[in-house]
Amino acid sequence: MQTEFAFFPGCVLTQAAKESMMALGAIAPRLGITLREIPGWSCCGASQSQDVDPLAAMVANARNLALADDMGLPVLTACSTCLLMLRRAKTEMDGGRKNHINTFLAEGNLNYKGSSEVTSLLWVLAQNADALKARVVKPLTGFKVAAFYGCHSLRPESALGFESSVNPASFETIVNALGAEIAPFAKRLDCCGFHAVYPAENSVMRMTSEIVNSAANGGARCIVTPCPLCQMQLDIYQDTAQELSGSQARVPVLHLSQLAGLALGIPAKDLGLEYNVIHAGGITDM
Amino acid sequence: MATLIIDRFDGKKHYERSYSLADEDISGKTLLNTLLLIKQTQDPTLNFTASCRCAICGACGVRINGHAVLACDTKMDELFATYGADILRVSPLANFTVISDLAVDWEPSIDNLRKIHPGLAAKSEFSPQDGCRQTQEEFDRIKKQWDCILCGCCASECNKLTADRSDYMEPFVFTHAWRAAHDSRSKDPLLHGKPAVAGGLWNCVHCQECANRCPKGISSADDIAGLRAMVMAKGMTEGEGPAHARSFYTDLVEGSGRLNEVRLALRTEGVSTLARTGMAITLLRRGKMNPLEVFGGETIEGHDALVKMIEAAHASEKE
Numbered sequence: 001m002q003t004e005f006a007f008f009p010g011c012v013l014t015q016a017a018k019e020s021m022m023a024l025g026a027i028a029p030r031l032g033i034t035l036r037e038i039p040g041w042s043c044c045g046a047s048q049s050q051d052v053d054p055l056a057a058m059v060a061n062a063r064n065l066a067l068a069d070d071m072g073l074p075v076l077t078a079c080s081t082c083l084l085m086l087r088r089a090k091t092e093m094d095g096g097r098k099n100h101i102n103t104f105l106a107e108g109n110l111n112y113k114g115s116s117e118v119t120s121l122l123w124v125l126a127q128n129a130d131a132l133k134a135r136v137v138k139p140l141t142g143f144k145v146a147a148f149y150g151c152h153s154l155r156p157e158s159a160l161g162f163e164s165s166v167n168p169a170s171f172e173t174i175v176n177a178l179g180a181e182i183a184p185f186a187k188r189l190d191c192c193g194f195h196a197v198y199p200a201e202n203s204v205m206r207m208t209s210e211i212v213n214s215a216a217n218g219g220a221r222c223i224v225t226p227c228p229l230c231q232m233q234l235d236i237y238q239d240t241a242q243e244l245s246g247s248q249a250r251v252p253v254l255h256l257s258q259l260a261g262l263a264l265g266i267p268a269k270d271l272g273l274e275y276n277v278i279h280a281g282g283i284t285d286m
Numbered sequence: 287m288a289t290l291i292i293d294r295f296d297g298k299k300h301y302e303r304s305y306s307l308a309d310e311d312i313s314g315k316t317l318l319n320t321l322l323l324i325k326q327t328q329d330p331t332l333n334f335t336a337s338c339r340c341a342i343c344g345a346c347g348v349r350i351n352g353h354a355v356l357a358c359d360t361k362m363d364e365l366f367a368t369y370g371a372d373i374l375r376v377s378p379l380a381n382f383t384v385i386s387d388l389a390v391d392w393e394p395s396i397d398n399l400r401k402i403h404p405g406l407a408a409k410s411e412f413s414p415q416d417g418c419r420q421t422q423e424e425f426d427r428i429k430k431q432w433d434c435i436l437c438g439c440c441a442s443e444c445n446k447l448t449a450d451r452s453d454y455m456e457p458f459v460f461t462h463a464w465r466a467a468h469d470s471r472s473k474d475p476l477l478h479g480k481p482a483v484a485g486g487l488w489n490c491v492h493c494q495e496c497a498n499r500c501p502k503g504i505s506s507a508d509d510i511a512g513l514r515a516m517v518m519a520k521g522m523t524e525g526e527g528p529a530h531a532r533s534f535y536t537d538l539v540e541g542s543g544r545l546n547e548v549r550l551a552l553r554t555e556g557v558s559t560l561a562r563t564g565m566a567i568t569l570l571r572r573g574k575m576n577p578l579e580v581f582g583g584e585t586i587e588g589h590d591a592l593v594k595m596i597e598a599a600h601a602s603e604k605e
Contacts, residue, residue, distance in 0.1 A: 011545035016574045040587035042543040047492050048534035051514040056596045104598040108591025155494035166353045191445035191493035199527035200489035203449035
């Protein structure tokens with residue numbers, strides 16, 4: 001088991017999803033994982049800068065990967081969009097752009113070598129589900145969870161490729177290891193719409209509402225997601241989305257790290273549950 | 287023994303019908319072979335469209351367990367392996383109106399395709415007499431998009447179309463707009479870019495379903511991103527979409543190197559932030575964000591070098 005990673009937090013974990021950072025910081029030592037933050041990491045472009053200046057976004061991510069190279073560690077991120085942006089940059093670099101882009105990185109005395117693989121919390125926990133299960137001190141027995149993957153954990157499969165994008169199992173493997181129960185959840189592979197919440201607000205609110213209602217219909221006590229952007233969309237906008245659609249259901253939305261933390265016996269305050277907008281305090285109290 | 291449950295439609299009512307298939311009849315066969323077998327031996331009333339049987343014509347797009355595939359390019363054995371089941375559901379493409387069983391109405395989609403002017407509107411230097419040539423290198427830049435066979439798999443899976451198709455076009459329409467706009471012989475990229483913007487270019491939700499399901503490996507999501515960059519470079523910067531995208535870029539290059547979420551909301555929404563409960567207000571209220579960040583976060587270590595790298599890349603691009 002790889003226990004040390006070059007950690008790429010991504011912008012959201014340092015700001016609006018600080019509870020995700022708290023939970024990750026709390027569970028990592030319990031799992032024997034050391035996260036070394038990449039010094040000077042920049043925004044991955046978030047699938048947005050790429051629309052303005054794809055070359056600049058490519059250079060920024062090549063720089064991020066080169067910084068990890070220098071640490072001699074694989075990259076771990078807990079944000080699915082960061083995962084996709086970094087993996088796509090790596091694929092392009094390894095696929096023939098390395099020498100060209102390296103001439104620009106030389107302006108900062110950096111050199112991309114391609115030695116650092118890019119992985120995610122979701123994948124690392126799934127790969128080490130037995131070790132995770134062994135550290136569970138408070139199994140979430142009888143706790144029904146709607147496991148929401150989020151697009152950029154799965155698609156496109158050509159860039160991510162950890163598992164089938166149409167029949168994935170990593171998240172369910174983790175939830176089972178934590179002792180929780182998977183709720184029937186027809187919308188588990190859908191898009192939350194976060195990236196277009198401003199330009200396509202009406203559509204995105206409809207998507208958010210349908211996901212929340214799908215989780216509620218399956219009897220889920222909470223939605224859990226490995227992506228902080230999905231968490232933000234489904235949590236922060238849930239009230240608005242449900243009011244617009246005339247739906248009564250409200251379902252707490254947890255980060256994967258928060259759910260894992262609960263099963264590892266970490267107090268709710270250390271997992272930042274008070275920062276979740278839809279009330280999530282005392283969520284595992286039966 | 288395996289079972290296909292097929293969603294049927296007779297013009298009035300939707301229903302499903304199950305067909306049992308012996309292993310030896312479907313092992314090594316494609317999904318299209320299997321549908322043909324059912325039609326020939328079990329149910330001649332089953333309707334679907336197909337023609338070339340070799341992934342060129344694009345006529346046989348359907349959904350398996352809710353995910354679009356080209357039936358002639360999909361092996362039954364692989365489907366059983368992917369889903370770990372011997373019962374599969376076959377449905378017509380989503381986001382199209384069903385005409386009969388697995389056959390769908392393409393007319394509205396083709397109308398959208400016409401809007402972006404998919405044909406060549408050539409530069410004035412070309413003429414019918416002398417032809418309209420391009421180099422191999424110029425063709426290579428657009429050859430991926432030329433592979434589109436209009437099978438509709440991207441449109442079927444598009445989460446934005448499912449939510450609301452009134453302000454969005456099918457992903458393949460944007461791919462053809464990109465292809466026409468980036469053809470070295472085209473006289474005006476905006477001839478294709480403007481109708482793309484009018485057809486919802488900025489409303490893509492980045493679900494990546496189009497890129498994931500295309501049997502030809504085309505990424506309409508990338509083509510949408512490319513069209514966005516093109517129209518902005520040509521001055522079409524009005525609206526929340528461009529403002530939102532530029533905010534990320536501004537923070538990366540001109541700001542701290544990381545996204546500033548407080549300013550993101552203000553820049554994107556402008557004064558409308560005051561009119562409704564926006565993301566920033568919710569975040570601030572919950573104590574999830576530092577309001578002082580509106581003045582800018584801490585600049586990352588090595589940001590000067592990052593800017594120099596990007597400037598060098600831009601300079602190289604101009605050479």
